Amino acid sequence: MKNAVGREIPDALLTDGREVYQGKQYMDGKYIQKASPRTRRCEKPVDSKVVASLVDALKQCGAKDGMTFSFHHHLRDGDYVVNQVMAAAIEELGLCDLTIAATSLGSAHDPIADYIEQGKVIGIQTSGIRGRMGEVVSAGKLKTPAIIRSHGGRPRAIEAGEVHIDIAFVAAPTSDCMGNCRGIGGKSNCGSLGYAMMDAKYADHVVVVTDCLVDFPNMPASVEAIDVDAVVVVDSIGNPKKIASAAARISQNPRDLMMAENVAKVIASTPYFKDGFSFQTGVGGPSLAANLFLEQYMDERNIKMGWAIGGICGPLVELLKKGKVGKVMDVQDFDLDGVNSINQTPGHYEMSASQYANPANKGAFVNSLDFVVLAALEIDTGFNVNVLTGSDGVLRGAPGGHPDTAAGSKCCIIVTPLTRGRMATVCEHVVTVTTPGDCVDVLVTDYGIAVNPLRPDLIACLDEAGIPHVSIESLKEKAYALVGRPDDLEWEDQVVAILEARDGTILDVVRKIKPVTL
C-alpha cells in the first residue's frame, strides 16, 4: 500500500493494526493505552546491589534466549557497554535469539555484526545504524527487519508496549551501590542521561553498569535506585576521548560559513525571530556555525533566545553563560563544555527523550520549537529528507531527533551542500524518507536557497528581506549538471529495515540492495 509520501509499503507488514504514514499530526487527539511496566519487587532491605560481574547481573535478572536488551547512546562512539553486555550474554551465558533495542548504535558496535551473522542477535531496534552493522543488516543477514525509530518515536513505542524491554542496561559515569546514576563526576563523563530515563521506568529489570562507584546517595540522580535491580562495576564503560570531544569547534570552512550566514538571514527574516524565541541546531559544520551568525542578529535587534533544546555543545553553553539564552534543555551532550555545564550552569537542565520529542505525550519540547536547523544526506524535490541510508542504499545514519523537531517546529531549515563528492544531495527521489517533506520548510545550500511551496508565508518573508531564492527543482538540476544523473538503485524484495514515522505508522522500508556488478 502506498503511503502519504508515495512509498510502497508491503501489506505483509500491516498487521496488528499497524498503518502506513498518513501525513503529519494524523494521530492528534487519538487515545493510546499505555503499557504498564512489570517489575520485580525488592522489598527486603539490602546493603548493596553491587554484583560481581555482568554475568551475575544477567543471571539475577533471569536473562534467557529471546529477550530484548535496551541500551542508550550517551557514550556515543566511545561506548564499551553494548559490546561488554552482549559478549557476556552470548559468549559466557550462551544466549541466542536476542534483540537489541538501543536509542542509537554506531561504529563502536561493529562486533555486534558478528552476532548478527551468527544468528545470535535476531532483532535490532534503534535510531542509528552504521559501520559493519549497517552493512550486514543491509545485506539481509538480520533475521527480522531492523526497526528504525526517531528519538521521539522510541519513547512513544515503549509507552505503547510496542517495545517490551526485558533488561535495560544503563551506562553510568557514576553510580552509588544502590543504582542512583549520574552522567558526571566519574572518569567517563557524558553529562545528560536523558535517553536512558524512559528505559529505566518501563523495563522489567534495570542493570547499571559503571566504572566509578561513588558514595550513597549519588544525587541528583538521572536514573533512580528505585528502578534498579543490580549494579555492576567494570574497568571502563567507554573511551572518554570518543564520548565527548574537547570542544565542538565552529567550522572555518568558507562554504559552511556562507551557508550558516544564510541560515541566520532566513531565521531573522521570519516573524518567529523575536525576543524569547526557541531554537535547536545540530552539531554539523554549517548548523553549528549558524549559532555564531544568529548571535549577531540577536545583538542587532536587542533580543534574547528564550530557550534551546537538543544535543548540547559548547557554543550554546557559551550563549547561556552570556545571558543570551534563558534556559537550555539537554537530552545529550556532544562536548566537554556541555558535559561540564549540565546542572552546574544555572538554567542548564537535563530532560528525558519523552520530554524532548515524544509525539504521543501532551507537549514535548519540540512542539514549542520556533526554529530547528538540520542537516541531510539527501533531500528530494518533494522536500523529503533522508538521513538514514547512503546514496548507495546502505544503512549508515540515524533519524535521531530530525523527524521530531521538523514536525514540531514552526520553521525547519535544512542546511547542506548541494553535492558531496559525486553524490547529489538535492535529488529527484531520496533513497529513504526519514523526514516527510510536509515538515520541512526551507533548504539552504551553497548554490541557493529554496522554500517549500507549502509555506507561502515564509516565501513572503524572504522576499521582503530581499533574500534570493530559487525552486528546489532548479537546485536538483544544478546538482545533476555537476555530478551526472545517477542510475536508479536496484533492490531485492527482502525488507531489511522498517522505518517508523514518529507516530508509529510506517514511513518507508529499506530493502536489500542489489549491488551493481559490471
Next chain:
Amino acid sequence: MEILKPAMAGTLESSDAQVTVEPGTQGIQLTLSSSVMNQYGRQIRATILETLERLEVKNANVTVVDKGALDCTLKARVECAVFRSADCSQQNIPWGGVIV
C-alpha cells in the same frame, strides 16, 4: 596510442580516481571498483572507455579505483596514465587536439 609500459595517474583521495594502465594484447580489459558503483558504475565505465577510444588505445589492461571522481577528473586521470605509459607526458601534449 600504444601502451608501452605500465603507468599510473591519480590518487585514492575522496573525489579522485587512481588509474593504472598496462600493456595488453586482448583489447581493453577494464577492472573497475568505485565507492559510487551502485549509482554511477555504468557511467564511469562508459567515460573510461570513451576516453581510451578517443586516445586510440586498442589494447590495454586498465585498472581504475574510483573514489567518487567527477567525469572530468576520470578523463584527466585516464589521459595522463596513457600519456605516461607512452613516455609523452613531459612535452608536446596535444592540448585542444585529442586532449580536449
